[in-house]
Amino acid sequence: xxxxxxxxxxxxxxxxxxxxxxxxxxxxxxxxxxxxxxxxxxxxxxxxxxxxxxxxxxxxxxxxxxxxxxxxxxxxxxxxxxxxxxxxxxxxxxxxxxxxxxxxxxxxxxxxxxxxxxxxx
Amino acid sequence: xxxxxxxxxxxxxxxxxxxxxxxxxxxxxxxxxxxxxxxxxxxxxxxxxxxxxxxxxxxxxxxxxxxxxxxxxxxxxxxxxxxxxxxxxxxxxxxxxxxxxxxxxxxxxxxxxxxxxxxxxxxxxxxxxxxxxxxxxxxxxxxxxxxxxxxxxxxxxxxxxxxxxxxxxxxxxxxxxxxxxxxxxxxxxxxxxxxxxxxxxxxxxxxxxxxxxxxxxxxxxxxxxxxxxxxxxxxxxxxx
Numbered sequence: 001x002x003x004x005x006x007x008x009x010x011x012x013x014x015x016x017x018x019x020x021x022x023x024x025x026x027x028x029x030x031x032x033x034x035x036x037x038x039x040x041x042x043x044x045x046x047x048x049x050x051x052x053x054x055x056x057x058x059x060x061x062x063x064x065x066x067x068x069x070x071x072x073x074x075x076x077x078x079x080x081x082x083x084x085x086x087x088x089x090x091x092x093x094x095x096x097x098x099x100x101x102x103x104x105x106x107x108x109x110x111x112x113x114x115x116x117x118x119x120x121x
Numbered sequence: 122x123x124x125x126x127x128x129x130x131x132x133x134x135x136x137x138x139x140x141x142x143x144x145x146x147x148x149x150x151x152x153x154x155x156x157x158x159x160x161x162x163x164x165x166x167x168x169x170x171x172x173x174x175x176x177x178x179x180x181x182x183x184x185x186x187x188x189x190x191x192x193x194x195x196x197x198x199x200x201x202x203x204x205x206x207x208x209x210x211x212x213x214x215x216x217x218x219x220x221x222x223x224x225x226x227x228x229x230x231x232x233x234x235x236x237x238x239x240x241x242x243x244x245x246x247x248x249x250x251x252x253x254x255x256x257x258x259x260x261x262x263x264x265x266x267x268x269x270x271x272x273x274x275x276x277x278x279x280x281x282x283x284x285x286x287x288x289x290x291x292x293x294x295x296x297x298x299x300x301x302x303x304x305x306x307x308x309x310x311x312x313x314x315x316x317x318x319x320x321x322x323x324x325x326x327x328x329x330x331x332x333x334x335x336x337x338x339x340x341x342x343x344x345x346x347x348x349x350x351x352x353x354x355x356x357x358x359x360x361x
Contacts, residue, residue, distance in 0.1 A: 002216050002252035009219070009256075012137040017130065025126070032134060039255045039281050086278055089313045097316040098284070107134040107255070113127050 003044035007052050010045075013109065018057055027061045029113035036085060037070040037104035070104030138256055141220030145227060145259025152236040155342045156244060158258055160282060161266035162275075163248030166292040168196045169325045170266065170334075171243055175203040177335055182240045182342075187226035189218040189247045196245065206234055217252040218244060223259060240342060250279040262287040262341055267311075269293050269302050276310040283311050288319045288337055295324035 010032075018024060030049075034040050042065045049063045073080050074091035080102060083089040089098040133139060149156050159167050175184055185206040188197040197209035208226045212218060223244060230236050244260060246253040254263075265286035267275055270293055276283040283289065289311055297304060308320055319337055323330035 002249075005215050005217065005219070005252065006134070006255075009138050010134045013132065013134060016137055017132075028125070034134075037281070039251050085280065089277070089280065097313050099316060109130045109132050109134055109136075111127055111129045111131075113125060115126070116124055 002039065003041060003048045004052075006040055007045060007048040010049070010109070011052060011056070011058065014112070015057065017112070023116060024057070025114035026117050027058055027112055027114045029062045029064055030058075031064045031066065031110040031112070033066050033068060033106045033108040033110045035068045035070065035104040035106040037101065038107050040107060042067060066110070068103045068106050071102045072098050073100040073102050075099065135255065135257075138220045141224060142257035142259045145220055145224055146261070148227060148236075149242070149259060149261075150343070152239065153343070154236065154239050154242050155262075156242045156258075156260045157262050157264050157338070157341075158244045158246060158253070158260035159264045159266070160246040160250075160253045160286075161248060161268075161292075162250045162271060165248070165266040165268040165271065166325055167245050167248070167266055168199055170290065170292065170323070171200055171245060172203060173325050173328075173331060174243075174335070174338070175200065175205045177331065178241075178338065179203070179205070181339070183238050184241045184243065185230055185234070185239050187218075187223060187230075187242060187244045189222065189245060191216070191247060200245075206230070212247055216247055216249045217256050218246050218258055219256045220258050227259075241338070250275070250282050254282040254285045261343060264288045264290065266290045266292050267307065269297055269300060269304065269307065273303060273306045273310055276307070276314055280314045283314045283318070286315060286318050288321065288334075288341075289315075290330075290334060291320065291322040293324060293326075294322045294329060295327045 034042055046063055053059055053061060070083050070085060071080050072083050074096050076096050077091055077093050081091055083098060090096060161167050178184060186200050188207055188209045189212050190196050191212050194209045197207045200207045208229050210222050210226050244258055263286050265282050269291060291307060311320060321330055321333045323334055
């Protein structure tokens with residue numbers, strides 16, 4: 001299950017951000033945008049995230065995944081189309097190959113919700 | 122009471138890996154090394170292809186290999202027969218190489234050899250058609266292999282690998298007479314997803330097509346030689 005490694009990479013990326021913050025906030029929600037034309041399965045990613053964040057700086061945080069569909073643009077037809085993943089990627093109208101991908105390749109940390117940590121003295 | 126905040130990041134989920142890949146590539150560029158990331162499913166013939174390639178290009182190019190394998194050094198040992206430096210990376214349970222692992226390999230290359238003497242580094246990735254496509258390691262080009270025994274539908278089922286490839290080798294074409302497989306259909310399925318990829322049908326066994334592959338390798342080398350001595354890769358960075 002490669003989402004385990006994908007999650008590790010995600011956590012490292014979030015940690016880099018977290019460590020750059022002067023107050024090391026408590027992260028409550030991580031919002032991802034995951035395209036359907038990527039190697040990531042959201043359910044597996046969710047599972048791996050929930051498992052891997054235990055007893056880390058992300059403990060208790062929720063992962064919210066927004067999926068984006070695969071949308072391509074056909075230049076000869078000058079219009080967008082939805083390729084059928086696993087079946088057909090060329091333009092259904094003129095059979096031109098998949099060139100421009102307008103949506104579906106996203107693997108993005110969109111935003112992070114956080115709270116200030118209570119100050120312990 | 123806690124104040125809630127919302128910070129827009131808009132950064133790639135694999136940002137840390139991409140930074141590592143960019144760092145690796147900066148070192149490769151400083152050393153004047155071109156790097157090809159070789160990927161395929163297990164058994165498509167990556168190691169066999171490299172065995173032939175290392176021998177064939179031995180006189181014209183200085184080559185090293187960074188070899189990713191999950192648990193063994195079997196592939197690395199095979200490639201060492203050619204006399205070329207092979208750095209083995211056991212990925213453990215990880216099913217792909219990432220930038221950090223390859224940084225470790227480059228660090229060893231720098232420790233054990235003069236890296237500026239090399240023209241080309243092949244990174245042989247872990248056999249897997251899915252994950253390696255998303256994890257850049259600092260390569261200048263991605264080379265994917267698809268053996269004809271895998272079937273015509275694989276580019277459709279594992280599109281990311283075929284979309285990302287710069288060069289696609291269709292391997293084991295000597296077996297075509299024994300299979301119900303349509304080479305044209307394989308090519309058409311690849312072209313649907315990636316219209317610009319270079320497709321080279323080869324047989325490592327008979328040698329068919331290999332000259333075209335060697336030509337592609339030579340044509341895609343970066344010829345800039347290093348102009349200054351780069352900083353060493355720090356062990357700390359190699360382990361980030």
